Amino acid sequence: MQRKLSPLEHAVWLGGQTLPLNEVIVWRVHGHFSSDQLQGALRSLRTQQPFSSVRVSVDPVLGPSLTNDGVPEFEVREEDIGPSADWTPAAEEELERPFSWDEGPLLRFRLLRSEAFTDILLSLHHALYDGLSSHYMMHEIMTLMAEGPKKQAAAAFPPTFDDLLPPEASRRLGTVLSLNAVKLIGPFCRLWLRPRHRMNPSPSLPIPAGLNERSTDTFRVIHGSIPPERASNLLSGCKARKMSVLAAASAACLLALAKRSRDKNLRKYGFASPVNMRPWLSPPLTGELGLFLSRINAHIYCSPNQDFWQTARKINEKIQRRLVKSKLFTLHLLVSAVLAGIPDDYLGPTLARFGTRPARYDFTISNVGRLPVRDDYGPYRVSATWGMENLFAGRRTLAIQSLGNALFFTLSFRDFVMDKQEASALLSDIIQQLEAC
Numbered sequence: 001m002q003r004k005l006s007p008l009e010h011a012v013w014l015g016g017q018t019l020p021l022n023e024v025i026v027w028r029v030h031g032h033f034s035s036d037q038l039q040g041a042l043r044s045l046r047t048q049q050p051f052s053s054v055r056v057s058v059d060p061v062l063g064p065s066l067t068n069d070g071v072p073e074f075e076v077r078e079e080d081i082g083p084s085a086d087w088t089p090a091a092e093e094e095l096e097r098p099f100s101w102d103e104g105p106l107l108r109f110r111l112l113r114s115e116a117f118t119d120i121l122l123s124l125h126h127a128l129y130d131g132l133s134s135h136y137m138m139h140e141i142m143t144l145m146a147e148g149p150k151k152q153a154a155a156a157f158p159p160t161f162d163d164l165l166p167p168e169a170s171r172r173l174g175t176v177l178s179l180n181a182v183k184l185i186g187p188f189c190r191l192w193l194r195p196r197h198r199m200n201p202s203p204s205l206p207i208p209a210g211l212n213e214r215s216t217d218t219f220r221v222i223h224g225s226i227p228p229e230r231a232s233n234l235l236s237g238c239k240a241r242k243m244s245v246l247a248a249a250s251a252a253c254l255l256a257l258a259k260r261s262r263d264k265n266l267r268k269y270g271f272a273s274p275v276n277m278r279p280w281l282s283p284p285l286t287g288e289l290g291l292f293l294s295r296i297n298a299h300i301y302c303s304p305n306q307d308f309w310q311t312a313r314k315i316n317e318k319i320q321r322r323l324v325k326s327k328l329f330t331l332h333l334l335v336s337a338v339l340a341g342i343p344d345d346y347l348g349p350t351l352a353r354f355g356t357r358p359a360r361y362d363f364t365i366s367n368v369g370r371l372p373v374r375d376d377y378g379p380y381r382v383s384a385t386w387g388m389e390n391l392f393a394g395r396r397t398l399a400i401q402s403l404g405n406a407l408f409f410t411l412s413f414r415d416f417v418m419d420k421q422e423a424s425a426l427l428s429d430i431i432q433q434l435e436a437c
Helices: 007-015 035-048 088-096 131-147 167-178 180-192 228-240 245-260 308-322 325-341 344-354 420-435
Strands: 002-004 022-030 055-059 063-067 076-080 107-113 118-125 219-226 267-276 293-302 363-370 380-390 397-403 406-414
Touching (some): 002 055, 007 063, 007 325, 022 131, 035 076, 035 107, 088 107, 088 118, 131 363, 131 380, 219 228, 219 380, 228 245, 245 267, 245 308, 245 363, 293 308, 380 397, 380 406, 406 420
Parallel strands (some): 267 363
Antiparallel strands (some): 002 063, 022 380, 055 063, 107 118, 219 406, 397 406
C-alpha cells in the first residue's frame, strides 16, 4: 500500500526531522500478560490496521509517500519499575526519542512492570496520528489480547483530512491551490519569517533561547487525577451551567496562573486547544487513525480573586464562537494553501524555528473528552490513562483524559519554562479548583 502525504502530514514530517514532535500515552493495565502476547496482538494489529505500521518513502513521482512495504515489527521494550511505579522518566525519554522515518514503524511500546499492574506506554509521531488515534490503537490492542483477531484486514490506508472535506470546502481548497497566488506564498514566507521577525509572546512564559543552546533543557512531565465521585460533581456542574469541561479546565488553568502573578490587577491570558474534526467530516468518522485536528484559541482577562464559574462562562462563550464548522474548515484551507506554497528546503527549518519561538498562549489545553474505550477487557482491567505531547518548546500543555467517571491530568513543559516544583504546585492548584466545583 502507498499514498502521498497530505500537506499537513508533509509539513509535520519535515518539521519532525529537526524536532521530536512526539506524543505518548500511558494505559495502566491490571492482569498479567507476557510480551509475547502483546507481540501477537501487534502482529494482528498490523493486518487489521495497516496504517499503524508505515514508513515514509520518497517516491520519484509521488514525492514523500507512506508505505507499509518492508516495515519491521514494532519495538517493544520491557522493564521493571519496582515499587515506585513511576512511568514519568520513561515518558520523558520517549518524548525526546526520534523515529526512523525511512524504516518505520512510527510508533513503539514500553512495558513498565510493577507488582500490581503494567503501564503500557505507547509513543507515536504527530505527523500521522493525533491523540485520539493513540487511544483507538490501544483499545484495538487490548481487544486483540482479550478476544483475538475478529475483524477482516483493512483494504487500504484510511483517508486523509483533505479527502473527507465537505464538498463545498473541498471545492474551495481546489480553487485556492489552483490560484497563481499560491506561487507567491513561498517568497512571502521567506520575507515574513525572516530571523528578525518577532512574535508577541505570552508575558507569563519565558522566551526560549535558540535550539542548539537549549540542547540541555529537559522535557518534564507531571500528572494527577480527580477520582470518580469528585469528577462527577464537576461534570454535573458543567452540565447544569451548559458549559464544556474544556471551559472549566481553561478557567482553572488561567486563574491558577493569575494567582501566581505579581500583578494582582486584571491581566490578559491566552489559551489554545486542539479540536477533533472527525464528527464534521464527510462522511463523519468515529475510530479511524490519522491526523484530523484543527485548533481554537482565545484570550481573556483574569484576576486572582475572580469567580471561577464566571470566568468559565466567559471562556465557554469564546469557545462556542470559535467552534464553527465553516471557520475551522476555512482555517484548514488557509493552512493547506500556505504549506503547499512553501518549498521543502524552507518549510522544515521554518517549522523547527517556530518550535523554539516564544509561545503566544499561556496554556495549551488538550481535552479529548470521554474516551471511546472500555476499562474492562476480559482478563484485563484499565484503571488509569494519561497523555502528553512534545510539539513546541515554549509551551505549557495540560492534557486531560477521561476513563469511566475519573479524570486524569498531565502537565508537560521544558525546564526553562518552569521548574518541577513550581509545575507540581500549579497542577495541584488546577485540580483543587476543579474538585471544589
